[in-house]
Amino acid sequence: MADASGNIPSYKGMSSDNVKGLILALSSSFFIGASFIIKKKGLKKAGASGVRAGVGGYSYLYEPLWWAGMITMIVGEIANFAAYAFAPAILVTPLGALSIIISAVLAHIILQEKLHIFGILGCVLCVVGSTTIVLHAPPEREIESVREVWDLATEPGFLFYAFLVILAVFVLIIHFIPQYGQTHIMVYIGICSLVGSLSVMSVKALGIALKLTFSGTNQLIYPQTWTFTLVVAVCVVTQMNYLNKALDTFNTAVVSPIYYVMFTSFTILASIIMFKDWDRQDPSQIVTEMCGFVTILSGTFLLHKTKDMGDGMSSLSVRLSKYSEEDGFAPEDIPLRCPESFRSP
Structure with missing residues (x-):
């Protein structure tokens, strides 16, 4: 207090x-x-x-x-x-x-x-992996002007990353959404996460500009500040649009952790490319971060298997209901038979 x-x-x-x-x-x-x-x-x-x-x-x-x-x-x-x-x-x-x-x-x-017990374990693994990456990430480099961020953002390495992100987003929107948008959660979440990695870099630049402006060094006079503002607006609108589609289509308990994991992973990757974070790290830190990525992938796999389990149980319930309606008895009256080899003697 x-x-x-x-x-x-x-x-x-x-x-x-x-x-x-x-x-x-x-x-x-x-x-x-x-x-x-x-x-x-x-x-x-x-x-x-x-x-x-x-x-x-x-x-x-x-x-x-x-x-x-x-x-x-x-x-x-x-x-x-x-x-x-x-x-x-x-x-x-x-x-x-x-x-x-x-x-x-x-x-x-x-x-x-409902979230299966393996889904809970998947959430835990995702959190542990993400935390491991963040805790071993290098310290942020000192930035003293929005123009310095612009110079970093227009270097060939980050421009190539931004090009790949924009290309991947267009491919997901044009080709994959019509076919797999309603059945594969990674389509909508992938768009949100890829675009989010660019928005965070722009938000960071905008935050630096505002901080310097409030401290007495006006950054609003530079066109780079307003360019980053425009990028933030476009990225946020895109993220919100496809995040709404994901939330409306899939289980919230699955959308939330997968979005967090992918968003964090792409953001860290973008930061490494733009700010060259690995140049200030020793091999042990890099290996630890890679272990964090493996942990995240394991958690994401469990979350997907949990969704498959739920879909399988739903399909079984539908089949049993249809079977009972056609033959005139309740699903609980259907005997569950097992092969003779599995019965007790």
Whole structure:
């Protein structure tokens, strides 16, 4: 709690700024995790009376509950942005994983969405892998001007990465969405994550510009600042559009962790390319980060298998119901037979 002067005291060796950053990061995780559930409720309500977002509808734009979810997410993102102003990334970024747990718990309580035990293990592996990568990431390089960020963004390495990202997004939108958008979660989430890696780099540049401007060095006079602002706007609109489609089509408890994992992975990759982070790392740190990626892949595999289990059980239930309706008895009356070799003597 704050003292009489309004300052937050330090706690167990943490500076007051770090405590502020910790509180903001925890608040951000709660708001972002809750926003997934509120938006899902809004999408369901809008889909009941209009065209669902998952099949190209935009009736959710007229649903107040969806806008409540959007506002909740914006509040969370603002809190997360502010947290970086007080605490280092090594403290703030891993706490973003808490939004996955909050989203899964609220989905279980509010939306009645079930997650298999292996899905829970997959979530844990995703969180551990992402945290491992973040905790062993190199410190951010010092940036003193938005023009310096622009120079980094226009180097051949990052321009090639940006070209590949834009090309992959167009291929996913034009070729894969019509065929696999309703059945493969990685299509929508892939678009959100790829575009998100570019938006974070632009957000960072914009944040640097605002910070320098507030400190007395005006960066708003440079066209690079407004270019980064435009990129942020386009990327955020694209992310929100396809994230809505993913939430409307698939289980929230699966969408949330996969989105977090892929978004974090592509963002770290973009940062490595743009800011050349690995130049300041020793081999042990790089190996540890690779182990984190393997852990993330393992968690994502378990989450996919969990979805397959759920789909399989749903299909079995439909087949049993159809079988019972055609033959005139209830599903519970159907005997479950096993081969003679599996029976007890």
